[in-house]
Amino acid sequence: YGDLTVHQTPPNTQGLTMLTALNTLSTADLSGGRADPEVWQLMIESLKLALADREEFVGDPELTDVPVEELLAPEYGESQLARIDLDSSMQWPISDGLNNTTTFQVVDGEGNAAAVTTSTGFQLTADAATGIMLGSRMRYMEADDEDSPNFIRPGAQVRYTGNPWMATNADGLSLLGGNIGGDTQAQVQTQHFLNIVEFGMTPAEAVA
DSSP, rough: TTTOEHHHHHHHHHHHHHHHHHHTTSSSOOOOOTTTTHHHHHHHHHHHHHHHHOOOOOOOOOOOOHHHHHHTTTHHHHHHTTEEEEEEOOSSSOOOOSSEEEEEEEEESSSOOEEEEEEEEEOOOOTTTTTOOOOGGGGGGGGTTTTTTTTTOOTTOOOBOOOOOEEEEEEEEEEEOOOOOGGGGHHHHHHHHHHHHTTTHHHHHHOO
């Protein structure tokens, strides 16, 4: 994105969603800034398209073909941008073409960095004998659509929402972040990134 390389967690997480949204926005005109309704329309609609692709493609990479390279190709981002109409809002479903989550980011004195998001899901049960927490991630599996990349089957890893991110430039680490919020993570992360890179906010301003 510009002179930054944005890094995300791979499938089976939803990290690809932020990257596909940024791929769509990378050639968009965001010069109007945060006060411009057209900028908001571009951001919102690009996230809708990214979420539609998440639903269509992201699942356990051992069991389904997640077309990462195709989704992140510049020409795909341009074709997605061309689908956005500044005068109308796409309605779901769109074709492809708060919970117990914690996130932290840390950088040490030598410049090593970690972006971590961990979650038990939206509800959990703890086994009294072992203390093991049984999460609710299977809520993201699909029981009715056999063509879904998240169709329930033995050994499948469900699509996972925890997806912290990093961005680097020619000098090394530039930004890192993450947030809680289940399905909203990719949307909020995209806004945080654009607030800093496009709109000149400090990280604290971007989060606020």
